Amino acid sequence: MSGEHHVVIVGGGFAGVGCARRLAGHDDVHVTLIDRNNYHQFQPLLYQVATSQLASSDIAYSLRKLFNDDDNVDVKLADVVEVDPLARTVTTADGERFAGDAIVIAAGSQPNFFRTPGADQHAFPLYCLDDAQRLRSRVIGVFEEADRDPSLIEQGALNFVVIGGGPTGVEFAGALADLIHDTMAGEFRELAVEAAQVHIVDLGPTLLAPFSDRAHDYVAKVLGRKGVRLHLGVAVTEIGPGHVTLADGTTIKTRCVVWGGGIKAPALAGAAGLPQGRGGRIDVLPDLTVDGAPGVYAVGDVANIPSPDGATHPQLGSVALQSGVWAADNVLADFSGKHRKSFHYHDKGIMAMIGRGAAIAEVGAHRHELHGVIAFSAWLGVHAALMTGVRNRVDAFVSWGSDYFTKQRGPQVLDRSDAARIDWGEDSAHEPAGVVTP
């Protein structure tokens, strides 16, 4: 070990990597970065892997490679199962224990199914690379199955139901509609691809709630043009092996339900015995430390980070990255006997893609609103800049260019045959059509 102070970081997402990068190069500090995956994943582009726009390798980057030149950063592949805040140790599933002068918990989130019956068994979450690959295989798999047996269309084979009208749901639904109409229609020449339907269901009255009313109208219009059906202001009451039922009595027959309905803190947040607030996230003080646990920080999605207006910062990549970097500065301040500073979030705006050539963005502190191709171009630039690795950026740009100009998708790979293996036996025989309205 090169340094006199040891920092243990749990999680190599935006927050953990931001923290480790800031500490890299400080010779008096040694960093151990632990993640259950050996890569850093770029979550905002998971939906593009699921809809065959990008390859998995475009949005994942080896953590060891990332810190190859940083002698004071060690990367460990392990699942952390316990954090002891008082002893300042973390323990992995293999029983290995790491002690630190500071512990930074950056373990992200997990899907929150809000106790919706059947959701954890039958819906596909979209939170990690494995989820995206599984979902991609399911999307391709139902087309292949329907091509072999077109009678399955009557059983909802080509109905896709997306739960949640936030960025995950909207971006996935828009990209899926493009995939269906522009790619699948040409490739499955004997299949009635025009029978395919994409539905978005959300409890709220609008899609992409944080945006303006004008943006809401624009999003609804673009999705409407793509044939996406909206079920707003209605709850999902049950997800079965072959259907989704809504509180207004609607039943949608489907073999592909995508869950973008919410997130909560991972189990580790509870296992640490630290104060938990909304969504089970760890409550932190303005300087990102945890009250009553000296030297323990929580950053990114796993933390409820107070904002100056009395609320908490949203679970966004930019908040995660900036809070990780800020925690590193406060850890260094601790080590050199200086005062920690309260986290200040530099809000550069929000944006979302709604499909090929269409996006919305609210840029800067004054929330200057952009729609359409300008927002689409801004989205491409921002996401390429945020990606890790030159090669990933170049590969992504080639795929985006190909998709935009030729409407051809690249990696339509059925690499998870287990995900695509669909049981058409149950839950399918009695209803006549894809959507039954009350």
Ligand SMILES: Cc1cc2nc3c(=O)[nH]c(=O)nc-3n(C[C@H](O)[C@H](O)[C@H](O)COP(=O)(O)OP(=O)(O)OC[C@H]3O[C@@H](n4cnc5c(N)ncnc54)[C@H](O)[C@@H]3O)c2cc1C
């Ligand atoms: C589909 C999707 C789309 C999104 N789109 C956007 C967007 O457009 N713009 C935006 O700003 N934000 C977006 N977000 C949110 C953004 O991705 C998150 O806010 C951000 O990734 C949080 O970073 P993090 O480092 O806190 O957590 P994560 O990125 O989730 O990283 C957590 C890391 O911890 C590791 N880990 C977790 N538990 C353990 C454990 N017990 N042991 C070891 N390792 C562990 C995980 O493997 C992971 O690498 C999106 C999120 C999703 C899911």
